[in-house]
Amino acid sequence: MSSVFRANLLAGQHAIITGAGSGINKRIAERFAMQGARISIIGRNADKCAAAAAEIRALGGEADGFAADVREADALAAAFEAACERFGPVDICIAGAAGNFVAEAAAMSANAFRTVIDIDLIGTFNTFRAALPLLRTARANLLAVSAVQSSMPTAAQAHVCAAKAGIEMLVRTLSIEWAARGVRCNAIAPGPVADTEGMKRLAPGGDSSWTRLLAGIPMRRAAERDEIADLALFLCSGAASYINGTVVTIDGGQSNLGSQPFGDMLLDSLQSA
Structure with missing residues (x-):
């Protein structure tokens, strides 16, 4: 990431990003700060949020961290208030x-299934609901980070498929209900993204798992975090001012081939664990 911040597309805007202590969302926070936004990072781990914000400040951006669990609506609302x-x-x-996590549905407890639904789907609702009364609504943007599993049934991912599909329908519904308030609501659906903790969990076999995974992607590579951040920046900028209620897939064409290579790899990883 460049050490020179360019106040441009998002100059003077305030962006709140949940889950931005690491991975894709951290890179989105960095990219938005490069474009002049003031960044509030919210996550369960206060130390990770503070460290991510400090990195942005060290490069000349404006950022702060706030601790809250997206599953806890009241705590999340309080964090939003503090950020504002x-x-x-x-x-x-x-x-x-x-x-x-990787698990077949038959081996998954109700609590395990519910955990992902609560973090991903309920957490997305709680996040957007907490933001609504605090939005500068004449130009506000809501963006959910989904995944290709939302529309690509994948073995050992029933919990994620259900949660992400729910997120995308929520986004489409809010895009109708809140458009008159001046709010746009969209989602991005990444496929595999390199150098993220999530993919380390989903490809525990190292190089062999990655080889099998990439064989199911027409472009034969995973996305870079910068590519996801650039798409998020576009959708939250004035260049996308008439895009509303849309889910943009960014997966190198993986979903056009289907999930079997990915799902088979996940099942094999379970059997070898």
Whole structure:
């Protein structure tokens, strides 16, 4: 990431991003800060949020961290209030907090299934609901981070498929209900993304797992975090001012081939564990 921040596309705007202590959402926070946004990072781990915000500040951006679990609506609302006291009304809200693990449905407990639904789907609703009364609604943007499993049934991912499909229908519904308020609501659906903790969990076999995974992607590579951040930046910028209620897939064409290579790899990883 460049050490020179370019106040440009998002100059003066306040972006709240959940799950931005690491991975994709951290890179989105960095990219938005590069474009002049003031960044509020919200997550369960206060130390990770503070460290991510400190990295942005060290490069010349404006950022602060706030601890809250997206599953706890009252605590999340309080974190949003604190963020707005720090940086003003919300222009951009990104729901990025997520959970995942590899498990077949027959071996999964109800509590395990519910955990991912609560973090991903309920957490997205809680995030957007907490943001609504604090939005600068004439130009506000809501963006959910989904995944290709939302529309690509995948073995050992029933919990994620259900949660992400729910997120995308929620986004489409809010895009209808809240458009008259001046709010746009969209989602991005990444496929495999390199150098993220989530993919380390989903490809525990190292190089052999990655080889099998990439064989199911027409472009034969995973996405870079920068590519996801650039798409998020576009959707939250004025260049996308008439895009509303849309889910943009960014997966190198993986979903066009289907989930079997990915699902088979996940099942094999369970059998060898």
